Each structure stands twice: as structure tokens, then as C-alpha cells.
Amino acid sequence: MSESEHRMIEILRILSAQDKPTGSKLIADELKNKGFNLGERAVRYHMQILDEKGYTERMGYSGRQITDLGREKLEKGLIYDQVDFIHSKFEEMIYLTDFNYINQSGNVVVNTSTIYNEESINIMKEIFESGLSVSPYVNIKKVGNRNEIEVTTLCGTTIDGILLNEGIPSQPQYGGLLEIENFHPEKFTELISYKKTSLTPLDAFANSDLTSILDVVNTGTGIIPANFRLIPGIGRQKTLEILEKLNKIGIGGVIDVSHEGEDILGLPVPDGMVGIAIVGGITPFCAIKELGEEIDIKIAEEITDFKTLSPITSTITQTLKPITNNKQPTLPFLLSKSWNLIQQVNFNVEKRKGDIISNVSYVRKDDLDSALAIMEETYNNNPKYINPYYNLIEHPNDDEKIGIATICSLSIDGLLINNGIMSTPKYGGLLELTEPPLFIDLISYNGTTVDPHKIFLSKKMTSITGNIGPNKILASVKEIPYISRDYAVYLLDILNNIGFSIYKIGKPRELVYNAKVDNYNFGVICGGGLNTIGAIKEKGIDVEVKAIEKLLPFEKMDRL
Structure with a gap:
């Protein structure tokens, strides 16, 4: 199921719940509650497609209502496909990344979130300056007449795309929570597999009750979001060289790269493979949540030209120190426990x-x-x-x-x-x-x-x-x-x-x-x-x- 089709399924669900024709504004508001940041104009575009397919019909100026064919489509809403869709979505984003780090041009994967308090930008800047992000490159713009500010940041999936373009297949495995103690990464405490969920893993953990990013910045101890992927062992040295070049141009966030077949941060690494842990791209946004500020977080939502981004700060001090203990017990999944x-x-x-x-x-x-x-x-x-x-x-x-x-x-x-x-x-x-x-x-x-x-x-x-x-x-x-x-x-x-x-x-x-x-x-x-x-x-x-x-x-x- 494509992202567009998933949105249309959600629109059909909203119309099905109504017993009268419904306008695009109400649909846009309901979509926002379901986690889709879609404006009225985009909703009208999707509605035209639904009209053409016969799933909805226009009822004058009152709005649209769902048809019998639309209800049949909805009954087959395919959430079981959505479980596979998250992993497929990231594979699509990796493929579409064509960023050239030599001349710093091309498309990158970004997270675009909405904040409602301009002071939140200062909180984000503090996190970027601490090095707890993938990159300080951002795009900040005000939206509409309300106090909405869209903030676009670089997603760690960009690194997977860059590696793939260099012939190194990087496979996203898990999103999770990483425990930091005295500024040293210790172990993953929670994980969700990209292949077995309809909810983006880091989105599941983007909660002020679960993270303590500000504590890490201030005291060196706390919990941050992080991702984990695998690459073939033969590509380790080339990957290290690429990561070093990326770091020089402001793309980083890499927590550690394991040796071949060596477990890392409590996660098993199969023989012949290498594990890479990277700070979650949404970490600055989660810090805002920890202070109780309202924010809508979107993860790996789109591809954009790197030239649309610029550094929010030129001063970065790497907060995290190297891993000191790599012999952590392997983290078991819920079913095993x-x-x-x-x-x-x-x-x-x-x-x-x-x-x-x-x-x-x-x-x-x-x-x-x-x-x-x-x-x-x-x-x-x-x-x-x-x-x-x-x-x-x-x-x-x-x-x-x-x-x-x-x-x-x-x-x-x-x-x-x-x-x-x-x-x-x-x-x-x-x-x-x-x-x-x-x-x-x-x-x-x-x-x-x-x-x-x-x-x-x-x-x-x-x-x-x-x-x-x-x-x-x-x-x-x-x-x-x-x-x-x-x-x-x-x-x-x-x-x-x-x-x-x-x-x-x-x-x-x-x-x-x-x-x-x-x-x-x-x-x-x-x-x-x-x-x-x-x-x-x-x-x-x-x-x-x-x-x-x-x-x-x-x-x-x-x-x-």
C-alpha cells in the first residue's frame, strides 16, 4: 500500500463514520488526529481521486460521502499490508536518496514536524549543539496564519541511502530506546522491528514518559531514541571511510559501528555482518515533548533537495563518548519473555x-x-x-x-x-x-x-x-x-x-x-x-x- 493509498483509506474511514456529507476541513482535522499532516488542499486532491474511483461522491456544497463501493474498499482496508508497509516505505526512501556527499547535492530523507511555540526552536538548537542529532541541517518556516512552524530535519535513513549508492546494502532492523550512562552509550532498553509493525518504531517511542534526552544533555545519563541497521562485514572499512567524510560535512549521529559478528549495545549481530547504531533523527523533537510543548512529529515523511536545508548552528560539541562495555546481555523480544x-x-x-x-x-x-x-x-x-x-x-x-x-x-x-x-x-x-x-x-x-x-x-x-x-x-x-x-x-x-x-x-x-x-x-x-x-x-x-x-x-x- 502506498502512502497516498493509506491516506485515502483513512479518508474513507472518516467518511464512513459520518452519517452526512463531510467537507475537506473536517476531514483534514480528523486526519491530523490520526497522525496525517495533510492540509485542506491536499485533502481535496485525494478526494478527487476517490470520486474518480467511485469510492466517494460529491453532495453539492455540503461535501462528500462514501459510496457502497467505497465501503467495500474500506472493509478490505489492508492493515495487514500496513505491517509490511513501514519496512517497504523505508526501503523506498533509501532507494530515492541520491545525495552526493562530494559536491553536497541531491535528495535526502527528511522528517518534517510542526511546532506551535517559537521558543521551542531554542530547545531544538541546544540538542543539535550537543551532537544528539543526525545533522544540524534544517529548514524552518512559518505556515498559514496560525502560530505553526514547520521544522524539517535530516533523517538517519539518508545514511542508508548514501551507503546503498556506494554499493553497500544497509538494512534497517530496529528503532528503539538507548540507555546513556555518564555520557557513554550502554545498551538498548526497548526495540521494535521495522518489519513487524504498522507503527513507525521511533514514532512508538516518541513519548515524554519514555525518553530523557534533556537529562543526557545536562547530566550525561538518560534515554534517547536510536536506530539499528546491519551491513555486510566486507563493507565495514569502506563504510567507516564514508561516515568520516559525511561527518566532515555535517551528517553524523553515528553512535558506534561494531566489528564483524560482534554484538553491540545488547543487540545480536549475525556472523558476516556489522551492526551500526545511529541517533534517532527525531531526537530534537522528542526533547520538546519532554518539556510538555505541543508538537506533531512526522518520521521519514518525504524526500527533499539537500540545498533546501541549512545549519541551525555551527557549534557542535559531541555529548556522547565511546562505548565502554560491549558485552551486554542480548535483549529478548516480548514473545520470548x-x-x-x-x-x-x-x-x-x-x-x-x-x-x-x-x-x-x-x-x-x-x-x-x-x-x-x-x-x-x-x-x-x-x-x-x-x-x-x-x-x-x-x-x-x-x-x-x-x-x-x-x-x-x-x-x-x-x-x-x-x-x-x-x-x-x-x-x-x-x-x-x-x-x-x-x-x-x-x-x-x-x-x-x-x-x-x-x-x-x-x-x-x-x-x-x-x-x-x-x-x-x-x-x-x-x-x-x-x-x-x-x-x-x-x-x-x-x-x-x-x-x-x-x-x-x-x-x-x-x-x-x-x-x-x-x-x-x-x-x-x-x-x-x-x-x-x-x-x-x-x-x-x-x-x-x-x-x-x-x-x-x-x-x-x-x-x-
Whole structure:
């Protein structure tokens, strides 16, 4: 799916949610809420294409409405393709990069974000001066009549494109969070694979609760966004020479280059390959977020001529020092970390007893009554999609907080496996409750170190308690061999009657709510255990969200 088609799918979703003709201004505003920085003029251009395809029709001066053909297109909205699209998008950007570093001409990959406070430019400048960026080359311009300022910065993908033009295939692997201690890079603490997500990895981590870039600048210790890629070992020396030349003209951000087959910053490097870690191009933007300033961040959004950029500063002091310890333990992905807990589930569906996996999130004791009331109201408003079970647990070291345990959907995999049925958690997703429901984002459990649902909650992407438009809730996709379907359906039906939130049991080769599983398997869609916790968060109560925390006896759970 191209970027343009993805935007048109989102426009169709917006029109489908309306029961009347809709104008381009409202569509542009809704697209902005979904993370698409598209003005009214661009929306009108996309709408003309949709009209020509028969997906929409103009209703006089009132705007457009979706047609039956458009609804059919939307029902096949292809989010499963979007999981592959992110990686393909970066491959496209790498190919289109034709920057010549000798004469400093040609196209580069850029991130263009919007800030709303001119003072934020000073914060960004401080980050550029610290060397925590790919390049100080930027383009800053005011937009429209409002206090909007577009800031275009160089994306690290440009370096991949330059290497490819020199015959060195650079393969983006992960975006993540890198721990810095006393100015020395230590290890990656979180990762998302480019190949297994519909959400750009660094966009997932662009959150003031996750990064501490300003702390790194001021104290030398904190967390920054970073990317990781692989190149063939034979190209290491040539790459080092190219990186040195790039650094002289103001393109850098390289944290370290490993030796052939040598692990780096807690990441494995296969034999015959070399790992390269680079500062995330959005690092200056994330620093603005840390101060609570409003900003819309776009990642690797477009290609532009390098000549449109100019240095924001000529004074750069490299904050980061060399790596001192390269023997860090390898960082495991979420699915690998979860199997031991999944295997310990011994819940008996007939007796309704035994251990399940729980999420334990914490609120202040003063907020507990309000939190439970919100959970109960959320369940009563939508019992089909919300799991009603919870348990209260003391905080291990804070007398003023209390834990709310909810049932993690991995409990379902554990129960099936305990009954001889292989069940593999495939995706954590954000499910929009349209008719039919559709996943609008998916992250593979085998391609992330952090629970996908925690990401969606931290980025405030849910609408579990919302009254405007379709709700967006947390859900997961499981993959089960078709041979065991009859027995699995029997067990899942019992679980659903108990209240475990089983939304859909698919058939072989069927797209279940727009999610795709492998051939000879069928998909099962289950509710996320953090939906009630997300409801608390949406209502403004401070909650420390945790996922996949511990085993608990089901019989000790209370019901809303």
C-alpha cells in the first residue's frame, strides 16, 4: 500500500463514520488526529481521486460521502499490508536518496514536524549543539496564519541511502530506546522491528514518559531514541571511510559501528555482518515533548533537495563518548519473555479454578474508588468487549499506592496450550469498533520488547470511553493450527461465556478484523487486559500501566 493509498483509506474511514456529507476541513482535522499532516488542499486532491474511483461522491456544497463501493474498499482496508508497509516505505526512501556527499547535492530523507511555540526552536538548537542529532541541517518556516512552524530535519535513513549508492546494502532492523550512562552509550532498553509493525518504531517511542534526552544533555545519563541497521562485514572499512567524510560535512549521529559478528549495545549481530547504531533523527523533537510543548512529529515523511536545508548552528560539541562495555546481555523480544509465563497457566475451564496471567497496574489509594467506578461503567457500557475481572494487590514498596490486576489475554494462549492446542500470540493491536470492527494498528509480539498495548496507551491512541466516533480499544490476534479448530472453538466458547472477551474466531485464510495469519492456521481476536486500565487513564486518573506481570489464581479475582 502506498502512502497516498493509506491516506485515502483513512479518508474513507472518516467518511464512513459520518452519517452526512463531510467537507475537506473536517476531514483534514480528523486526519491530523490520526497522525496525517495533510492540509485542506491536499485533502481535496485525494478526494478527487476517490470520486474518480467511485469510492466517494460529491453532495453539492455540503461535501462528500462514501459510496457502497467505497465501503467495500474500506472493509478490505489492508492493515495487514500496513505491517509490511513501514519496512517497504523505508526501503523506498533509501532507494530515492541520491545525495552526493562530494559536491553536497541531491535528495535526502527528511522528517518534517510542526511546532506551535517559537521558543521551542531554542530547545531544538541546544540538542543539535550537543551532537544528539543526525545533522544540524534544517529548514524552518512559518505556515498559514496560525502560530505553526514547520521544522524539517535530516533523517538517519539518508545514511542508508548514501551507503546503498556506494554499493553497500544497509538494512534497517530496529528503532528503539538507548540507555546513556555518564555520557557513554550502554545498551538498548526497548526495540521494535521495522518489519513487524504498522507503527513507525521511533514514532512508538516518541513519548515524554519514555525518553530523557534533556537529562543526557545536562547530566550525561538518560534515554534517547536510536536506530539499528546491519551491513555486510566486507563493507565495514569502506563504510567507516564514508561516515568520516559525511561527518566532515555535517551528517553524523553515528553512535558506534561494531566489528564483524560482534554484538553491540545488547543487540545480536549475525556472523558476516556489522551492526551500526545511529541517533534517532527525531531526537530534537522528542526533547520538546519532554518539556510538555505541543508538537506533531512526522518520521521519514518525504524526500527533499539537500540545498533546501541549512545549519541551525555551527557549534557542535559531541555529548556522547565511546562505548565502554560491549558485552551486554542480548535483549529478548516480548514473545520470548512471555513463553515461560504462558506455560505456567493451569486454569481449568470446567472448575473455573487455576492460575492465569495478570497485568498489575498501580493507582493512588485515594483514587481507587473513582478508578473502580470508571472500570464498572466501562464494562456496563460495552460488556461484549470489556473483561470484567480484577483483583486488588498491595504495592511492594509504596503504601500510598495499590495495584489493580486484570486478566492478560496471554492467559488464553496458556489455557489452550495446557489443553494440547498450540496457540501463538501474533499481534497486539488497536481495534476500531466500526461495523465490522477493523484493526487500525498492529505490532507483532515477536518484533517488540515492549507490550504493544502499553505503546498505544502511552501515545493516547485509544478511545475506550469516548462518545464521539467509533471506540478504539485494545485487542490481540492469536494464531492456531486449523487441525485443532473444533476443540479450540469449544474451549473458547466456554471462556467467552465466563467473560474472557473472545471477539472473533476466524477461518483458514480469512482476514479477521483485517488481521492476517499464516496459511493452515486460523486467527482468534481477543480483548486486551488493559482496556479497563486504559479507561481509567482516559478519565484523567494517574495510573502506572504494567503488562504481563504475574500469575494469579482466577478464583481470587473479583467481578465488576
